[in-house]
Structure formats: C-alpha cells, structure tokens
Amino acid sequence: xxxFNQQITEQLNSVxxxxxxxxxxxxAKGYVKKLEEQLGHKPTCCVTTFGCQMNARDSExxxxxxxxxxxxxxxDEDADFVIYNTCTVRDNANxxxxxxxxxxxxxxxxxxxxKIALCGCMMQEPSVIEKIRQSYRxxxxxxxxxxxxxxxxxxxxxxxxxxxVIDIWKDTDQIVEDLPVERKYPFKxxxxxxxxxxxxxxxxxxPYVRGRERSRxxxxxxxxxxxxxxxxxxxxxxxxxxxxxxxxxxxxxxxxAQLLKEIEKIDGLQRIRFMTSHPKDLSDELxxxxxxxxxxxxxxxxxxxxxxxxxxxxxxxxxxxxxxxALAEKIRKEIPDISITTDIIVGFPGEEPSDVDETIxxxxxxxxxxxxxxxxxxxxxxxxAAMENQVPxxxxxxxxxxxxxxxxxxxxxxxxxxxxxxxxxxxxEANEQEEGLLTGRLSNNTIVHFKGDTSLIGQIVPIYLKExxxxxxLGELKR
Ligand code: SAH
Ligand code: SF4
Ligand code: F3S
Numbered sequence: 001x002x003x004f005n006q007q008i009t010e011q012l013n014s015v016x017x018x019x020x021x022x023x024x025x026x027x028a029k030g031y032v033k034k035l036e037e038q039l040g041h042k043p044t045c046c047v048t049t050f051g052c053q054m055n056a057r058d059s060e061x062x063x064x065x066x067x068x069x070x071x072x073x074x075x076d077e078d079a080d081f082v083i084y085n086t087c088t089v090r091d092n093a094n095x096x097x098x099x100x101x102x103x104x105x106x107x108x109x110x111x112x113x114x115k116i117a118l119c120g121c122m123m124q125e126p127s128v129i130e131k132i133r134q135s136y137r138x139x140x141x142x143x144x145x146x147x148x149x150x151x152x153x154x155x156x157x158x159x160x161x162x163x164x165v166i167d168i169w170k171d172t173d174q175i176v177e178d179l180p181v182e183r184k185y186p187f188k189x190x191x192x193x194x195x196x197x198x199x200x201x202x203x204x205x206x207p208y209v210r211g212r213e214r215s216r217x218x219x220x221x222x223x224x225x226x227x228x229x230x231x232x233x234x235x236x237x238x239x240x241x242x243x244x245x246x247x248x249x250x251x252x253x254x255x256x257a258q259l260l261k262e263i264e265k266i267d268g269l270q271r272i273r274f275m276t277s278h279p280k281d282l283s284d285e286l287x288x289x290x291x292x293x294x295x296x297x298x299x300x301x302x303x304x305x306x307x308x309x310x311x312x313x314x315x316x317x318x319x320x321x322x323x324x325x326a327l328a329e330k331i332r333k334e335i336p337d338i339s340i341t342t343d344i345i346v347g348f349p350g351e352e353p354s355d356v357d358e359t360i361x362x363x364x365x366x367x368x369x370x371x372x373x374x375x376x377x378x379x380x381x382x383x384x385a386a387m388e389n390q391v392p393x394x395x396x397x398x399x400x401x402x403x404x405x406x407x408x409x410x411x412x413x414x415x416x417x418x419x420x421x422x423x424x425x426x427x428x429e430a431n432e433q434e435e436g437l438l439t440g441r442l443s444n445n446t447i448v449h450f451k452g453d454t455s456l457i458g459q460i461v462p463i464y465l466k467e468x469x470x471x472x473x474l475g476e477l478k479r
Pocket of ligand 3: 050051052053054055086087088089121122206209210
C-alpha cells in the first residue's frame, strides 16, 4: 500500500510540475513578445548539441519550449538566443565548447541583447562552473542535466535577472512528462526510456553527470510513442545508457524485452531501434524477442570497450573476452542477418600492445559492421583517472592506428555482403553533396544513396543495393 501511495504521489508531483512549467512558458512568451517589439522581428534562437543521442533528444525538448515561447528556431549562432547543450564524455568535447564560446562572445559584442545559455553534462562538473564564472562572464544562463524540465522557468529567471543565472542540481528522482518537444525529423524520433546510469565503468563520467538509473513508466512510454505515431513517426529509437537493465527499479518491474513486445503492438509504428545495450545485461529473452519481431531493426550496438579480460576487469565492465565472444556468437546464430556495431577505447591505463592485440582478435571474430574507436580520455573524479599506469601518448596512437585499420577493413568487407540484394530503406533526407540523390537507412543501419524525389522522405521504400562504397551503398529505387 505504501508503495502504491508513493507511486500516486510521484504521478501527482509530475502532473503538477508540468502545469507549473506550462505557466512559465506563458510568462516567457510575454518577455519574448516584448523583445519582438523592440527588434521589429520575431526573435531567433539556435540550439547546438554536443554529445550523444540522449543530448540530442534533450535539445528537442529545449527547442519545443523555445518555439512555444515565441522564438524562431534557426541553425545560425548569430541568433538572438544561443544555447549549447554540452557533453563531457571525453575532454575534446569540453575543449570544443570553450573554443566556440569565444566566438559567441564576439557575436554578442555586436548584438548586446543576445542571450547565451549553457546546459548539459559538462555543467554538472563544479570545476567547469567555476571556470565559466571566472572567465566567461558574458554567459547569461547555466543549468544542468537534472533540472532541464525546468527550462521554461529558468528562461523567465534569465529575463528577470541582472547577472548570470546558475542552477545546478546534484541529482533528482523527478521525471516530468508531457512538455512540448520540437522534433528534428517528422518521421523518426528518439524516446527516453530511462535516465542515468548505475554501472560506473571506471573510465566513465556519465554516472556522475547523469545521476542514478531511473526508468520511465511503461505506460508513459507507450502513450508517448502512440502520440508520435499519430503525428507521423514511423521509426523510434529507445534511449538509455543501458537499456538492458530497463524496468528493474519500477514498482512493478518489467524487463526491456517485455517493454519491446508492448511497443511492437503499436499500430502504424514500423521500426524500433534502441541504444545502448550493455553486454553484461543482454538476456536470452531479448534475443528471442528481437528474433521474432517484424519491427525491431536488425542492428545491435554492443559496446566492447576492450577485448582484453585484464583491461575489461580494470574497466569494471563485468564480462570477460570469452563471455563477450560467446554472446556475439549466440546473437549471430539466432539472428543471422543482424549487424553488430561497437565502441572501443584505446589507451586505458595499463593497456599494453598485447591487450590491443586481444581487441583486434575480437574485431576479427565478431565482424562488426562498424566500430567507434576512441582514445582514452582522463576524466577527473573517475577511478581510472587516479590509476598510476597511464599510457604514453605515442604508444596509444600506435595502438589506435593499428586497430582502426582492422576495423575499417573488416567493416568494409562485412558491409559489402549485401551487394546485389534489394532491401527496404527509410528515406531520411536529400543528399547534401549531390543534387537529386536521397539518403536512406536500412534496417541494419547501413546508409544507401539513390536517385529519387524528395517527396519520398519519411517513407520506407525498396532499394536495389548496386555498389558498395566502403561504409555506404549506391542503390536504385525499385518500383
Ligand atoms: N552507456 C553507453 C556508452 C555511453 S558513452 C555504454 O555503456 O555503452 C559512449 C562511449 O564513449 C562509450 O561506449 C565509450 O566507448 C566512450 N567513452 C566513455 N568514456 C570515455 C573516456 N573516458 N575516454 C574515451 N572514451 C570514453
Ligand atoms: Fe558509462 Fe559504463 Fe554507464 Fe556506459 S554503462 S554510461 S560506459 S558507466
Ligand atoms: Fe556526453 Fe552526456 Fe551523452 S557526457 S555522451 S552527452 S550522456
């Protein structure tokens, strides 16, 4: 009974909070209207995303609120309001933000009414806030990952304040539903099914900046997808740092595989994708559900990180090389046409060339369709940052180049296996490089370019895969 009551209270809180934020949108509208009168045109805003798909989805939420408040969304940082949604997973993401802030400042000097906001993962680090406070005084608003649902309220605070507004929370258990969202693509959408991460891989900062794992209620997820489908969406990407542990902490626990089965039933939805899967939690039940599904795409992103059991252990990944290989083999046996992609880190503390050899061995055996390879980046506050055996840069570079070559060779060969087949592609956009060409995505995530009319964008069409060009295909529309 207590749990039931707690659930009701949480839902009430969430509904009340949504109502409060909608009121703040109305209030923000007043300020934007005033600015419009002052400028003589509708104020413009630009949302720039650094980082992963979860950040991209957050940016769609920010855009939804900005649009409702009366801004015109543009992709030009000379806009009247610019917001950077930042990432801190590797140091180069942070450096890019600092670099571009200098440019924003020079734009603001020419346009004094310009407002600049920073949010996202990087803002959850106290040292970053200190640096911005001291050296980037021209920033108007800073908030973090846990209070993004309060964006309308923070906008109002920004309009009413004299100086910089900073609001960062350490953590939250609040999940607020039903605020406006402005999607980048009309026909496909990301959906958060969970927030945060509990895994604490020893190199990774995400659990510190995104907080503990929280799953959304399955009912809210289904309701959101149904509304998206009614609005023209045919493909969804379910998002979470570790979707395989979805539902474990809900009052009525449900597995990720069970959630997928429910989503599959939604009429009109044609494709289901998800990321990311942690190998340690990938269940036989999930493999069976994928195998039997007609909507779940034939693609699995299964981060390896390292092929050396010794390094995996130090990374706190909680699987061995052999366990990973056995899992990949089981998946291939059950779903032979599946594409597997991965993430790999080179240069983790203590890594030796022989460890890189182990990783290369896994790449050769699993035959990935693609692998995102990253050079290890030391993140302050993570256990790996305090390890003494950091690898010298030149050794890391040597291992990275060696590994990348194998990744490219195996991926090329693997992707070319489809040549001559006809497969369905979701047409996503007009090709930017060549006029008259469209770009589509196969169920297994491979990209294909082909001639066609832009009216096909958003449709799933059969494409003859004529020529493989490394990582993509040139194809022909089949009628
Ligand atoms: N939750 C996802 C990954 C999120 S971060 C998962 O566990 O798979 C995306 C990728 O960034 C990771 O898979 C990892 O390969 C890489 N990454 C994370 N921290 C890193 C670091 N400190 N240095 C280099 N790469 C890192
Ligand atoms: Fe980071 Fe590991 Fe969590 Fe992925 S599972 S976000 S790599 S801690
Ligand atoms: Fe970056 Fe945050 Fe995603 S650190 S990778 S934007 S969860």
